[in-house]
Amino acid sequence: MAETVETQTAGLSAPHVLEYPYTRSVGPVIGRFLGGLRDRKIEGIRTKDGRVLVPPAEYDPVTSEALSEFVEVGQAGVVKTWAWVSEPRPKHPLDRPFAWALIQLDGADTALLHAIDAGDESKMSTGMRVQVRWREETVGMITDIECFEPEAAS
Amino acid sequence: MREVAVVSFAQAPNVRRDTEHNEVEILSPVVREAMERSGIPKADIGFTCSGSSDYLAGQPFSFVTALDAVGAWPPIRESHVEMDGAWALYEAWVRLQHGDIDSALVYAYGKSSPGDIREILSLQLDPYYLAPLWPDAVDVAALQARALLDATDFTERDFAAVAARNRSNAKSNPNSQLAGDFDADELLSSDYLVSPLRKHDCPPISDGAAVIVMAAGDLARDVCERPAWISGIDHRIEAHGLGVRDLTTSPSTTLAAEKAGMNGNIDIAELHAPFTHQELILREALGLSESVSINPSGGALAANPVMVTGLIRIGEAAQRLIDGDAKTALAHATSGPCLQQNLVCMMRAA
Structure with a gap:
């Protein structure tokens, strides 16, 4: 009985895969940033009032001025806010519980969104320091940063 | 005009x-x-x-x-x-x-x-810096919620109270999906979905x-x-990068309300806040007093048909003026991650 009802209300369905196979050009600023990642280097861009945007933008988000002065920043920084994912989804960058975070790298004035491999939620706090973990093979994508990890005690 | x-x-x-x-x-x-x-x-x-x-x-x-x-x-x-x-x-x-x-x-x-829907909404994010990492709609909202908890006196219980109030309001809305009486403290006993957000903090x-x-x-x-009558309508957008914005405020909402001619004299406000903490941010941004009835329909936490939810806010607010139940109303709609773009529509009867 339950099965009959289920069949009647479920309707017809079929799998459908949708793709938009466009190729995009990344331009002079994002392109240089991604190229830097391939060389294991993180570059931001300086605004006229002296702030360093990481990740860099082609235009100042406040004044809309075109930007071009690149600045290399540190590979460690401070967690500005974070969220704990106890059950990662298939497309997430890590296959075990991890944190998303906005991370302000040393020398930067804005924050970069990435994952932190911290092991357990109790290890996370706003203001904690984290450092980059590079992927073994870098190709010029944001995923060249495999994730961040709590900074090693020095 | x-x-x-x-x-x-x-x-x-x-x-x-x-x-x-x-x-x-x-x-x-x-x-x-x-x-x-x-x-x-x-x-x-x-x-x-x-x-x-x-x-x-x-x-x-x-x-x-x-x-x-x-x-x-x-x-x-x-x-x-x-x-x-x-x-x-x-x-x-x-x-x-x-x-x-x-x-x-x-x-x-x-x-x-x-x-x-969570993954589909990942695709509205920056295609170079964010989308390849697949943070989804709940993930980025959770980053905003934590920033708000850190920066203000709001607590996770305040978030739960927003959910309980909206679902209670939804009891009088025959088109809502999630309605009923819920106790904020009971809601708080549930597990996190993406900490600090629980399921009740997220839209259906x-x-x-x-x-x-x-x-x-x-x-x-x-x-x-x-x-x-639409006495004013305006929409504004914030910077593209999540890490450039102050996620705990909504300056684009404040500006849109100002340009739409908002004054303090409002009977009802329908706010497009798919996540509980976003209602708290919007109330601050709009300077809504305690006397304003917020989301009499139950809002986005009671029903969230993506691409429709904002228009419903305008419709629900307008209907109360058409029915003679209110004299002045504010309707708000949002688009993008973490309240990136915001529209304010001010309406009045007569």
């Missing part, structure tokens, strides 16, 4: 998964209902504008198919925004300012159920559609006893 009003509103019941009807079939009876209530013959409608997303339909140019619900023969003047229907209403309002037409039909539709997944008919000046007075 030319006087323009909402003269009728209709919506489909919001449901978790409508497997029986396609978008046109969901939309058709809602269009008919709104047209009948407006008293304006369909052939007299001067402009038609819709809001929807191909990413939900899984089909390029899906909005063209949806025109079957309104009928495009003989030819009509028509436009579409790949945004929430609230922005389609904005375009229709601008079009009515031209002065050569007197009425407009605005509709929005969306089925969130066929795909994975909904399929739905909504339609609004607008009319200008004397036509609005002729067809409607109490038109919901």
